[in-house]
Amino acid sequence: MQRYKAKIAYDGSRYSGFQIQPNGRTVQEELEKALKKMHKGSLVKVTSSGRTDAGVHARGQVFHFDSPLLLPSERWVNAVNGLLPYDLSLLEVEKADPDFHARYDVVGKTYKYFLYTGKIRDPFKHHFTSYYPYKLNVEQMREAAEYLVGTFDFTSFCSAKTTKENRVRTISVIDIEVVGDEIIFTFTGTGFLYNMVRIIVGTLLKVGSGKIKPGDIPEILAAHDRKRAGKTAAAKGLYLWEVYYK
Amino acid sequence: MQRYKAKIAYDGSRYSGFQIQPNGRTVQEELEKALKKMHKGSLVKVTSSGRTDAGVHARGQVFHFDSPLLLPSERWVNAVNGLLPYDLSLLEVEKADPDFHARYDVVGKTYKYFLYTGKIRDPFKHHFTSYYPYKLNVEQMREAAEYLVGTFDFTSFCSAKTTKENRVRTISVIDIEVVGDEIIFTFTGTGFLYNMVRIIVGTLLKVGSGKIKPGDIPEILAAHDRKRAGKTAAAKGLYLWEVYYK
Structure with a gap:
């Protein structure tokens, strides 16, 4: 497994915030849905630098995830953006140390x-x-x-x-x-x-x-x-x- | 009756264009609805400089209308914007000659x-x-x-x-x-x-x-x-x- 650090931007207007919740569309949910498709149905968990509230936007939110796939940033970006809705965009992906943590290491x-x-x-x-x-x-x-x-x-x-x-x-x-x-x-x-x-x-x-x-x-x-x-x-x-x- | 020349801006994303049509929300419809409210239920017809298509935006669309009300620009703008949806905004209103026509005079x-x-x-x-x-x-x-x-x-x-x-x-x-x-x-x-x-x-x-x-x-x-x-x-x-x- 490779740990990755990823940067995203989103227009928060139509999101109930970052974190998955029972009601309402969330950024985390859209990210995990797209990554799941890229991993043939396997769940890929996403951990962000912290939540953002409903309606709040991001130009440089960061999260980490683990994947068996070894791809360069550009290929991650192209593949994942093809699966994400228009109001959420993956900006870059880089390899991280196995113990890198998007929230604790901020x-x-x-x-x-x-x-x-x-x-x-x-x-x-x-x-x-x-x-x-x-x-x-x-x-x-x-x-x-x-x-x-x-x-x-x-x-x-x-x-x-x-x-x-x-x-x-x-x-x-x-x-x-x-x-x-x-x-x-x-x-x-x-x-x-x-x-x-x-x-x-x-x-x-x-x-x-x-x-x-x-x-x-x-x-x-x-x-x-x-x-x-x-x-x-x-x-x-x-x-x-x-x-x-x- | 006073003829007025008015300038508007709109985010066209959620409009089926300018002109009223049987299906879909239009800019003209929203304008006439707001003006009708300001005129105690009387229809106020709006004539634009020309149509714009679904999804097309405007920073300076012009239209004319007739009204018995004699108000300065600022009062028109404040009152009408209070009745318009967020994606459509009245920018200015000025008195025009009775024969001014927003389409023919372009x-x-x-x-x-x-x-x-x-x-x-x-x-x-x-x-x-x-x-x-x-x-x-x-x-x-x-x-x-x-x-x-x-x-x-x-x-x-x-x-x-x-x-x-x-x-x-x-x-x-x-x-x-x-x-x-x-x-x-x-x-x-x-x-x-x-x-x-x-x-x-x-x-x-x-x-x-x-x-x-x-x-x-x-x-x-x-x-x-x-x-x-x-x-x-x-x-x-x-x-x-x-x-x-x-």
């Missing part, structure tokens, strides 16, 4: 969040950005974001449903770029808790719209209370952009 | 055609570009396009189903731009016959892939025979970009 991730702020709704951006046609003070948002760069207990910024005990994470970069009518947020860190990026974006929107001040962020962080942070921003603006390994 | 149109040529399928481009992951000689395509700029009988480049007797049209610009993994074709002319842009693109692809030569174009034009030109390129790459009036 050392960092980058997420991007796309906000469309144009006055008039753009039909082409509907599924691919979150829509916020109101004034935002980007400088204040940048100032607020600075308070979140570092190592903190992010309990205030993760879903109350989170089961993880340890909520300490390190964010190394928060970048906020204005490109035409879009605001693009980039987050890089060691790992992100459930809904963490979307709650940070929701909180930065509260700052940008003047409801809270950048200087309120340290207090929100220290409260360890989800209710203190902003709303969870819409899934459709979020992209798992890149996953880093040792 | 003096020109610009269409764009987006071709994605990346080696690996991109899930985010699926509905919005046509996919052609093969080598293309863009210089040869540009050379071929030059033969189509001017005033010609475009019978070879329109659907055999065309009922129009006069197939003489003037193309003033064909521009072929390479942007990353995309090839963007821009066509400006006095008017375009049924499927004309898509058949020209299909024929330019035959040139780009070496199946015919740029110098074959004049002969294809002169043949006045649809069978001599290339295939009709996919609808999903085509955008009605702008409509010009006197």
Whole structure:
């Protein structure tokens, strides 16, 4: 058996997230279905770098799988993409050590969040950005974001449903770029808790719209209370952009 | 009654084209439904600059309608967009002369055609570009396009189903731009016959892939025979970009 590390992109609009579940179409299910066909009906299990929620997109999600087949990347890509639906695409496949693990070996991730702020709704951006046609003070948002760069207990910024005990994470970069009518947020860190990026974006929107001040962020962080942070921003603006390994 | 000229954008993926028809969702139907709601149940007829086919997109389709309401553009846009589905958006509305006609008064149109040529399928481009992951000689395509700029009988480049007797049209610009993994074709002319842009693109692809030569174009034009030109390129790459009036 050869272990493989694979990279995929998906338009999450019509998926109930990455992980297989009883109801709803999932990315994992589509991947395993395609790999099963390539392996004459044998189940090939797929292990990702982590889940993504319903509606969340990926440009660089990573997973591992084992196969008796020895193929170069290009042949994997061509064969598997021929079996996958249009909204999911295999980008590359490389041989990995037998003990490589797509989830345990992650050392960092980058997420991007796309906000469309144009006055008039753009039909082409509907599924691919979150829509916020109101004034935002980007400088204040940048100032607020600075308070979140570092190592903190992010309990205030993760879903109350989170089961993880340890909520300490390190964010190394928060970048906020204005490109035409879009605001693009980039987050890089060691790992992100459930809904963490979307709650940070929701909180930065509260700052940008003047409801809270950048200087309120340290207090929100220290409260360890989800209710203190902003709303969870819409899934459709979020992209798992890149996953880093040792 | 006030006559209005209005501009809309739509993602054509889930439409059976612009014009109302017995089966399938159309842009006209959605517009008239929204306008009817705004007019307390009275029918408001919509007349466009021309049809677009199923799957074809628009960034700047124009239509006219009459209304007893006197509203500024911004109020029309806000009110109507609140009643339209996400994949159709009203961009602007302006007062027009009572005899303005969105179809008869057209003096020109610009269409764009987006071709994605990346080696690996991109899930985010699926509905919005046509996919052609093969080598293309863009210089040869540009050379071929030059033969189509001017005033010609475009019978070879329109659907055999065309009922129009006069197939003489003037193309003033064909521009072929390479942007990353995309090839963007821009066509400006006095008017375009049924499927004309898509058949020209299909024929330019035959040139780009070496199946015919740029110098074959004049002969294809002169043949006045649809069978001599290339295939009709996919609808999903085509955008009605702008409509010009006197």
